[in-house]
Amino acid sequence: MTESLQCQKQIDELLNLPQQMWLLGAGISKDAGIPLMYPLTDRVQAILEGDDKEAFEAIRNELPEFAHVEHVMSHIGDMIAIAERTKSQTIEIGGKKRKATDLHKLHGNIQSAIRDTMRWGYFPPCDGNEECIGKKDTPIVSVERHSAFVEALFHSRRAGLERRPPVAFFTTNYDTLLEDALALCRIVTSDGFSGGAMAFWEPGYEFDSPFAADTRIQARIYKLHGSIDWVTSSEDIVVRRRESAGYPDETNTNLLIYPQATKYEVTQRDPFATLFGAFRSALVDSNLGLLAICGYSFGDDHINEEIERALKQRDNGLTVLAFVFQDENRINEPDCGLPAALARWLSSDSGSWKERVVVAGSHGVYHGSLDKRCHCEDEAPHSWCSFEGVTNLLKHGPEVKL
Secondary structure (H helix, E strand, O other): OOHHHHHHHHHHHHOOOOOEEEEEOHHHOHHHOOOOHHHHHHHHHHHOOHHHHHHHHHHHHHOOOOOOHHHHHHHHHHHHHHHHOOOOOEEEEOOEEEEHHHHHHHHHHHHHHHHHHHHHOEEOOEOOEOOEEOEOOEOOOOOHHHHHHHHHHHHHHOOOOOOOOOEEEEEOOOOOHHHHHHHHOOOOEEOOEEEOOOEEEOOOHHHHOOOOOOOOOOEEEEEOOEEEEEEEOOOOOEEEOOOOOOOOOHHHOEEEEOOOOOOHHHHOOOOHHHHHHHHHHHHOOOOOEEEEEEOOOOOOHHHHHHHHHHHHOOOOOEEEEEEEOOOHHHOOOOOOOOOHHHHHHHOOOOOHHHHHEEEEEOOEEEEOOOOOEOOOHHHOOOHHHOHHHHHHHHHHOOOOOO
C-alpha cells in the first residue's frame, strides 16, 4: 500500500471511531454568509456610529495589526475594569476621557452589530465582487453546507456503527447554523436549555458528561463563546430568546457573546463554567475517542491549553485529528505553515503523546512529527482542508479508492 493510501486509510479509520467530539470554528460558516473575524471587524466598525465608532477605531489603532473584533472586545473589558477602579470612573482612549458606562454601552453595541451581521449574513468584497449585506427582509445566510455535514456524519458515516454514543460538538461560533442543521436533519440534540424557541438554561447531569448514554439524545452541542440568541435577563436568568422577540426587555438584558473567554472570571460563571467543564470532561475520557477539528484556526489559547493538557494526561485515549489550511508561503519552513499550536505539539520532545496528534493539512499529512506524508498531486491542496471537503470525506470515504 502506498504512503498516500496509508494516510487516507488512517484518517478514514479515525472517523469511524464510535466516540467522537468535534471542535468547529469560524471557517465552517464562511461560505454560508458568516464572515471571518477580520471582515467581521470591518463590518462592525462600519455599523457603529458617533462616539462608539470613534472609540472602536481608537482602540483598534492601539492594538497590533493582527487584532480583530474579539481582541477589541477583550481590550474593552480590561479598560472597563481599570476605569471602574478609578475615582473618576473614566479612562483615556485616543486622547479622550471616556466613562466606564460609555464603554459598557460600546461593548453592548459591538455585540449587537455582531449579532445582526451573523443573523442576516455578510459577504465582504472579494475577487472583484462587491460586498453583499444581508438584511432582515433579505437574509443571505444559508444552512445547506451545515445540513450536508450533519447528514454525512449521522446518516452515512455513523449509520453502520453498532455502538453510537452521542456526538459532542464544541464550537466557538456565535451563529446558530449547526443547531439549525441538526434540527433540520432530525438529530435529537441537547444544548443545555429547557424549552422551545424560548428556553432557559437548565443543564442536567447528562449535559455535563458529553458521552453519557441516553436512549434519545444523538448529539450534544456546547457553544463555548456564547450565541447570538443567548441573553441574561435582569433577574440574571440565562435565556435562549426567539428571533425578533421583544422579551425579555432588551434594555435590561445582555447578549451572551463572550470571545474574551480567556478571562478567568468569565469561564467561572454559568453557562460558560458548565460548557468548559464539559469540554475538559470530554477531552480526558479514558475510552478510545476522537477530537476532530475543522474550521478552527487555533487562535484561542485557552482552548489550545485544554487540548494540550488532556493529550499529556497519562492513560488518555484521545486522538486529535485536525483538518487545517497551511500557509502556502511557509510550507517548506520548519513549522510547515501550520498553526503554531499544532507545530509545537508535533515537534515536542517531551513525551509520546504527540503520536496521538494527526494533522490532515492542505498540503500534507503529519502524524507525531513535522515530517510530511501524503504529498499533494500536482500541488493542488487536499480537498479535506475545507468544510465541504470534510463533508465529502465523511460521506464517500478517502479521495483515493482503497
